[in-house]
Amino acid sequence: MATFKAIRIDKADKGTTAALTQFDEAELMDGDVTVAVEWSTLNYKDGLALTGKAPVVRRFPMIAGIDFAGTVTQSSHPAWKAGDKVICTGWGMGETHLGAYAQKARVKGDWLVRLPDGMSARQAMAIGTAGFTAMLAVLALEKQGVSPNSGPVVVTGAAGGVGSVAIAVLARLGYHVIASTGRMAEAGYLKGLGATEVIDRAELAGQPKPLGKERWAGGVDSVGSTTLANLLSMTKYGGAIAACGLAAGMDLPSSVAxxxxxxxxxxxIDSVMCPIAAREIAWRRLASDLDPAKLSEITHEIALDQVLAEAPKILAGQVRGRVVVKIP
Structure with a gap:
């Protein structure tokens, strides 16, 4: 049987183990489309799965990685044929379905999105789930009526993947963006993305009041917990916060005020099971509303054999922007 390189997670006596190894093609799960994976990326959830810091993986053995971009090699799905360039994010890849850190993936054709015209597979994975989630958050704010004329918008976890893309997109759309970060040394980086102001996350770390001073009309939060509670208390009348992360915890010590x-x-904001129609809209908007030059600035590249060493860094908040993974 043919084998291919993959990062495999196995159950261990205590926790899990992860290693780059050869994976048997016969062990691939059911799906009607097979893809030669060319690029992947490193998200916070990938870090949790690879380190075993959270019970993300619910099937063993598992190929890690929740995102890929590549070329269809085989398909029995009516929408796809060999040679098509596709993106796949979420849907339980790397959790319940064999994932993206591999030279080959087999998935359901209904999970795939066509690579937008003018966007490379590398750029798609520089965006990845983090950037896709950021775009979903922007779309949700727009749907709620939060516009550049509404007032400032705040982005938490600003130097991370979601935050970096959110700032770049919001700034290009004309919003006054306030970036909240625990890494004030990154202020220059954040202003380069388009942030008008940079504030220390400590301003959002205190005991939340039921209502605080109104500071912003909207926001994108990837942190959760006390940070999100403070964001809500400081949101202007009729404003909205799009919540898409839990880096600080799953609790929400807020009130109904x-x-x-x-x-x-x-x-x-859920990016894992997001319907295809919404995915297609988000990827089209990313192709038009995210400056490729800004995307390049926030991205650095690693090889597949470097992923395991990089995973703890993203959990420790030591990764700036986006990481793309080149699949050999």
Missing amino acids: PFILRGVCLLG
């Missing part, structure tokens, strides 16, 4: 006294909306 922002919702019933200021009409604030909390918008939940």
Whole structure:
């Protein structure tokens, strides 16, 4: 049987183990499209899965990696044929379905999105789930009526993947962006992406008040917990916060005050099971509203055999922007 390179996660006596190894093609799961994977990326969830810091993986053995871009090699799905350039993010890859850190993937054709015209597979993975999630958050704010004329918008976890793309997109659309970060040394980087102001995350770390001073009309939050509670308390009347992460925890020590006294909306953003129609809209918008030069600035490249060493860094907040993984 043919084998291919893959990062495999196995159950161990205590936790899990992860290693770059040869994977048997016969062990690939069911799917109607087979793809030669060319690029992947490193997201926060990938870091959790590879290090075993959270029970992300629910099937063993597992090929890690929640995103890929590549070329279809075989298909029995009516929408796809050999040679098509495709993107796949989420859908349980790297969790319940064999994932993207591999030279080959087999998935359902209904999970795939066509690579937008003018976008390379490398650029797609420089965006990845983090950038895709950021775009979903922007779309949700727009749908809620938050526009550049509404007032400033805040982005937390600003130097991370979601935050970096959110800032670049929002700034290009004309928003006044306030970037919140625990790495004030990155202020120059964040202003280069388009942030107008940079604030220390400590401003959002105190005990949340039911209502604080109104500071922003909207926001994109990838942190959660106390940070999100403070964001909500400081949101202007009729504003909205799009929540898409839990780096600080799953709790929300807030009150109903922002919702019933200021009409604030909390918008939940899910990128894993997001319907295909919404995915296609988001990827089209990313192709038009994300400056390729800005994307290049926030991206650095690693090889597949460097992923395991990089994973702990993203959990420790030591990764700036986006990481693309070149699949050999």
